[in-house]
Amino acid sequence: MKQFLDKAKNHLAQNLPFVLYKKPKETNITGLFQKNDTLFAVTDFTEKGFVFASFDGTKIVLIPEKESEIRNTVFQKTEIVIQEKTLNLSDETAQNQFENLVKKGIQAIENNEFKKVVLSRKESLNLTDFDLITAFQNLVQLYPTTFVYCFYHPKIGTWLGATPEQLLKANDAEFKTIALAGTQKATGSNEVVWPKKEQEEQQFVTDYIVEKLKNVASELVVSIPYSLKAGSIWHIKTDISGRLNSSSSLQQVIQLLHPTPAVCGFPKDKSKAFILENEKYDRTFYTGFLGELNMGDKTDLFVNLRCMEIEVASKIALAQAHLFMGCGITKDSIPEKEWEESKNKSVTMKKILDCRF
Secondary structure (H helix, E strand, C coil): CHHHHHHHHHHHHCCCCEEEEECCCCCEEEEEEECCCCCEECCCCCCCEEEEECCCCCCEEEEECCCEEEEEEECCCCCCEECCCCCCCCCHHHHHHHHHHHHHHHHHHHCCCCCEEEEEEEEEEEEECCCHHHHHHHHHHHCCCCEEEEEEECCCEEEEEEECCEEEEEECCEEEEEEEEEEEECCCCCCCCCCHHHHHHHHHHHHHHHHHHCCCEEEEEECCCEEEEECCEEEEEEEEEEEECCCCCHHHHHHHHCCCCCCCEECHHHHHHHHHHHCCCCCCCCCCEEEEEEECCEEEEEECCCEEEEEECCCCCEEEEEEEEEEEECCCCCHHHHHHHHHHHHHHHHHHHHEEC
16 A cells, blocks of 8 residues: 555656545455556547546546556545544635525526436635645545546646546446435435425436436336435435447446436536536536446446645645535425535535544
8 A cells, every 4th residue: 555655646746647446335446547647538449548538528637547557446445533623614705606506507497498407516624734645545444335536637736535436347249337416414314304405306316317328328217216325425326227228338437427406406418508608617527427438348427526636836735625516406306404504515525634543
């Protein structure tokens, strides 16, 4: 483990691209260490390596398998203490801005512009004595059931995340995806009761994905919705699997799925246009997708949720964390509750900034 992490620290010191990641519930941590600082891009999804794509699809970056050294290490469970210095801070201005944005989204739904829109906000925190590799270790320890990653490229930036949402898993013609929506703060009980608003939101996501996949796949199997816990948050999840038609490509499926209604809205084009016009900030790679592309002939992609971008000053010890939180808005949404939901989601990433071993 130490040699693995030292490799990442050396790559960072040399300003060379790398990614560290651990899949949900697995014990293996993988690292791709690119041997140069070239910015590679995905063009047709036949490439092999680790892909990192933006929300709007204009940037699809690749750390290529053939240009990288690949290393693995085993996850070692360690007890950590959360100091919780910054978890519950609130910003009245940010609250008012977000609640007004939600109200605008609800009004658009009532005007029949779309049925659902996912609206987000960005929150920035100043960091002192920040260590990227330690932050990644904290993420791995705190959220073992999610896809945890640390991505660095000198021409793109630094990102950390622990996402519960799979975009696509594919092996030859067989594929799996999920519909994930609804949010509820964990209270210590495993009995979760979902209000109508969250159930409706989940159904929008499921229906959209199934309808789109019918164009490129057959033998679709859809599970019944069930509750999934990710950190301190519950979601509603539906599993969807099938087989690609012989005339369909991996690129087609990814472009059909991304961005899903879980991060954009429904219908996709109208809700996406509303987001780009009204959020007043650039999501960049938040709610994009990332993961293994054609590595070992398998593709394993996740949606970039519960993440932060680290903006570094002249020294790694001086940094700023940009956190991103989004909420699914339907006609039954209540702005004040959506604000509280966004605060609950922010805790996922804030926790790693307040940890010590």
